[in-house]
Amino acid sequence: MANEYTYRADHIGSLITPAALSDARKRYAHGEIGLEQLRKAEDVAVKFAIDMQRSLGMSVTTDGGLGRASRGAVKLDGSTLATTEAAPLRSLSRRPIKVTVPAARRAVDKALDHALARAAIVKTEIEALIAAGVDYVQLDAPDYAMLFDDGAGALQASGGEPKRTFDELLQLDTTALSGIDRPSNVRIAIHFPRPSNARLRPSVSGGAERLFQALPVDRFILPMDGESKDIDLLRLVPNGKVAVLGLVSATTSALESVDELLALIDHAAKVIDGSNLALSPATGFVASDGMSEVDQRRKLELVAEVATRWWGFEM
Numbered sequence: 001m002a003n004e005y006t007y008r009a010d011h012i013g014s015l016i017t018p019a020a021l022s023d024a025r026k027r028y029a030h031g032e033i034g035l036e037q038l039r040k041a042e043d044v045a046v047k048f049a050i051d052m053q054r055s056l057g058m059s060v061t062t063d064g065g066l067g068r069a070s071r072g073a074v075k076l077d078g079s080t081l082a083t084t085e086a087a088p089l090r091s092l093s094r095r096p097i098k099v100t101v102p103a104a105r106r107a108v109d110k111a112l113d114h115a116l117a118r119a120a121i122v123k124t125e126i127e128a129l130i131a132a133g134v135d136y137v138q139l140d141a142p143d144y145a146m147l148f149d150d151g152a153g154a155l156q157a158s159g160g161e162p163k164r165t166f167d168e169l170l171q172l173d174t175t176a177l178s179g180i181d182r183p184s185n186v187r188i189a190i191h192f193p194r195p196s197n198a199r200l201r202p203s204v205s206g207g208a209e210r211l212f213q214a215l216p217v218d219r220f221i222l223p224m225d226g227e228s229k230d231i232d233l234l235r236l237v238p239n240g241k242v243a244v245l246g247l248v249s250a251t252t253s254a255l256e257s258v259d260e261l262l263a264l265i266d267h268a269a270k271v272i273d274g275s276n277l278a279l280s281p282a283t284g285f286v287a288s289d290g291m292s293e294v295d296q297r298r299k300l301e302l303v304a305e306v307a308t309r310w311w312g313f314e315m
Helices: 019-029 035-056 081-092 112-131 166-177 205-214 228-236 258-268 293-311
Strands: 098-102 136-140 187-191 219-223 242-248 277-281
Touching (some): 035 081, 166 187, 205 228, 242 258, 242 293, 258 277
Parallel strands (some): 098 136, 136 187, 187 219
């Protein structure tokens, strides 16, 4: 029997902004429409995104980054996503909902104790989301570059933020994720975005094993390209934790082969129990020359189809 809380057909969360919403945002920025009109345009876009995800058979629904919180970067300043994103999403979707929060390292404070205070805010944010009825919380952690070729050595800083050592970063995320009281149906995942064109380093096992063992999450969302060393990394995932295989490209329109994806899951299931696997696109979706809204729909449909073929119907 399918586990209704494993969320086999997963996705990172972000979806392509529809043209009508992009236009409304531009008009709002130029003072041509008011905030109420902009919010109506966002609500229409979110409702459409939710209906699309449900119709395709995705295990969870997100607002695609199209809701009110998407107008600016989420700041870890005590404001909450529970009202700006989760509450509208919960009211619109009868299926499990997923909300993404940024890692604590997104603070600009150079002192580690300040960053740890931000980690406590992330924890409070996650708890507020759960209280608001969110079924699945995803922590985006793009700074574990040590897993990849172009991240050898120190973790990378960006946007004027301080560099953090691996130990500091692990301490921050562990602080943010530990001791969260939640119902049995709620899942917490951490997503490791993969640098463009990067490959897994051949000697990442030490750091990766510590990462997988230390982080108190249910799921690891792992962008992959199907290479054997990608799959071999699954050996380090602790028993009972779910590895989400990011095998479907969200940047190119060419559809992966259903048979090839099924074969890759078969391969992964020789490394880790197949009941502890799920499937997703490798990244979130962004409009580009290689990805349109039609392409996006076909990719999500592919994820749902392959997940159903391998694991059966989930809900």
